[in-house]
Amino acid sequence: MTSIAHRIAALFRTKANKALDKAEDPREVLDYSYAQQQEMLQKVRRGVADVATSRKRIEVQINQLQQSSGKLEGQAQRALAAGREDLAREALSRRTAVVSQLTDLQTQQASVQVEEEKLTLASQRLQAKVDTFRTSKETIKARYTAAEAQTRITEAVTGIGEEMGDVGLAMQRAEDKTEQMQARAGALDELLASGALEDATLPAGRDDIQAELERVTAGEDVDRELARMKAQLPPSATPPAVEGKSADQGPPDQEATS
Numbered sequence: 001m002t003s004i005a006h007r008i009a010a011l012f013r014t015k016a017n018k019a020l021d022k023a024e025d026p027r028e029v030l031d032y033s034y035a036q037q038q039e040m041l042q043k044v045r046r047g048v049a050d051v052a053t054s055r056k057r058i059e060v061q062i063n064q065l066q067q068s069s070g071k072l073e074g075q076a077q078r079a080l081a082a083g084r085e086d087l088a089r090e091a092l093s094r095r096t097a098v099v100s101q102l103t104d105l106q107t108q109q110a111s112v113q114v115e116e117e118k119l120t121l122a123s124q125r126l127q128a129k130v131d132t133f134r135t136s137k138e139t140i141k142a143r144y145t146a147a148e149a150q151t152r153i154t155e156a157v158t159g160i161g162e163e164m165g166d167v168g169l170a171m172q173r174a175e176d177k178t179e180q181m182q183a184r185a186g187a188l189d190e191l192l193a194s195g196a197l198e199d200a201t202l203p204a205g206r207d208d209i210q211a212e213l214e215r216v217t218a219g220e221d222v223d224r225e226l227a228r229m230k231a232q233l234p235p236s237a238t239p240p241a242v243e244g245k246s247a248d249q250g251p252p253d254q255e256a257t258s
Contacts, residue, residue: 065102
């Protein structure tokens with residue numbers, strides 16, 4: 001059962017892959033991949049911007065702590081000048097805490113600076129790859145479009161395409177049927193002429209002898225009508241010339257008299 005299930009699953013995967021391969025347009029896949037890369041590049045750029053923003057905040061805090069440290073140092077000096085050692089000690093104690101925070105922030109700043117440089121370099125590399133992919137994508141799309149057009153033209157010319165193949169089969173069927181009808185018509189004419197078949201348009205009871213007699217009678221009717229039409233023609237004033245004599249010779253009796 002496990003083997004049968006695996007075979008059925010493999011069959012379904014094969015059918016699905018064939019269907020997907022037939023429906024898949026490489027140009028759409030390339031455009032989708034390019035869009036995905038563009039989205040990834042945007043995320044990297046936003047990451048670089050976020051790191052740069054964090055670095056800027058740290059710089060602002062460092063500046064503030066440096067100003068605070070300088071202020072506390074000045075207060076400690078003024079307190080000593082005024083004879084207030086206690087105030088000077090408090091100011092220096094606070095300055096020590098500020099310096100500790102400042103050291104931590106400077107360490108964070110260095111770390112963020114390194115991270116920002118890495119992300120910037122990665123963004124530049126990714127941008128270069130995306131640009132290269134875009135150029136290759138357009139080239140492949142142009143080649144695929146040209147190949148597709150050439151394939152369609154060749155299929156149309158050779159008749160192996162689905163649409164043109166159907167047209168070619170229809171024409172072939174029409175020619176075969178026409179030849180079949182012509183052969184059938186010729187065979188029927190031969191059978192009708194030989195008398196094997198009767199003409200259904202003739203009256204019932206007629207046979208070939210009767211048909212021949214009617215043709216002979218029709219010929220005699222034509223001859224009688226032709227003779228009647230000749231008899232109705234007016235007589236000619238000048239008799240037709242006898243062959244072998246010229247037109248300028250006179251009557252024989254006149255030649256004898258002269």
